Amino acid sequence: MLDLFKQLMDFLHYNILGMVIYAIIKIVVIMVPLILGVAYMTYAERKVIGYMQIRIGPNRVGFFGLLQPFADVLKLLLKEIIAPSAASKALFFIAPILVLMPALAAWAVMPFFPGVVLADVNVGLLYVMAITSLGVYGIIIAGWASNSKYAFLGAMRAAAQVVSYELAMGFALIGVMMVSGSLNISEIVMQQGRGIAGGSVLSWNWLPLLPLFVVYFIAGLAETNRAPFDVTEGESEIVAGHMIEYSGMSFALFFLAEYMNMILISAMSSVMFLGGWLSPFPASIPFLGAPSFIWWFLKVAFMLFFFLWARATFPRYRYDQLMRLGWKVFIPVTLVWIVLIGAWMQTSFSLWK
């Protein structure tokens, strides 16, 4: 039995076919919980916003409405997929896939626990930035291929918005890179457990890099086209932006990608700024003090709640104010803080030695 197991392990680690199979198994192990997470994120969104508006939210399908996401998926799967006759057909159907693909691919370098990561690459942080920047293509292509004015306006808005906020986001991450001295995401989490504050909550990046954390998260809201930055969809202005001509499952793919990106941004901010799997309690406490995946999960859930909270609270930004916020507020804030951190690291008061 043990011999068979060893043979299987050898096959998975050293045979090319075995390596491919092993990688696919790992991808499925990451993807299935992620897609379930997306399903329950839609449920959580409706429930949370419901309670914030003193409603109950979905409560008909299953116990407490817990089967609601599956009912929604089933409905969307059974709907007819329609393409406008004037649309550029091939691009019209490639677009939703192009939106979803980067949202999934970025998870390749996301560490869940030391060593538990699909690809532990040295330039992990840059990889996430590069892959997430590809997501906007799907939106632009969807807008153009639909051959509709509303969709096109949505695509134009998305292109300008995402490119603008990517800069602020990149600058916020530069601060993280500076204090960690690494682009490897696992390494960045480990680094937060060290330093003068000795691995407690205070040594995590969120405190010394607080402005960057705030900018990163708000830019993340804009990057995922979530309220209050959802001018791309802008129901009251351009009906649904780039998604207006889509129906059925091709429409659902846009939402799948949007929620997956939300989870990704939350996971990134928890890993970059909130110490990932590190525990907020001192290590002397038996179970609570140990770093574990539970902390990672709780931090991501905490950040995701902010997404819902922001949507229930803020009115939509006007387009020019949104641009002003990105270029004239966030980029200067991050630039100043990067210079400040750089100077701080050179003094004897540096926290990161």
Added chain:
Amino acid sequence: MTTVVLFYLFAVVLLGAGLATITAKNPVHAALFLMLAFFSGACLWMLMKAEFLAVALVLIYVGAVMVLFLFVVMMLDVNFEELRKGFWKHVPLAVTVAIIMAVEMGLILHSRAAEVVVGGLPEQAAGYNNAKALGYLIYTQYFLPFQLSAALLLVGMIAAIALTIRKRKNTKYINPAVQIATKREDRVRIVKMAAEARPTVGEVVEEQPKA
């Protein structure tokens, strides 16, 4: 073995995408093929273990430059018939340029300077960090050229903004900073007045004439 197969796969995609970029009739399709070409190029670099360069190529060219390119190309109203009219007129010039370029490339590839001493990549030690090595060189040995190129790009950016900036006179633009700074007192005036006696709802209903 796997690397070789992947190399030829990416190389074929790269060449095909490059060819499609110049032959595609629709400029949007051409831009998308160019994006595919960049991406395949990045994959080739990744095969050579130049992961920093590969990711930077995707981040900068595919993620930012091509988005803006597509942005512009989509808004062009191109008349394809009009474009194709001058094709044969420009062919001799285009062919001449192409031949010169091909000859130049051939000369470079066959010159002694381009000769690679060892066919194959040097094996790097475990834990070798591409990005770190590059950063170390840029900030020590090549510090001045790096800063100069940064300054050049900054000047270029300012020049581009200065050239395209124009103020329209008839625009109803209001500075958002001023709008955000408004206080309640600027917009609403609360007037105190004594409450007036009004007929209640019930009384009004009774006074209405019956039809």
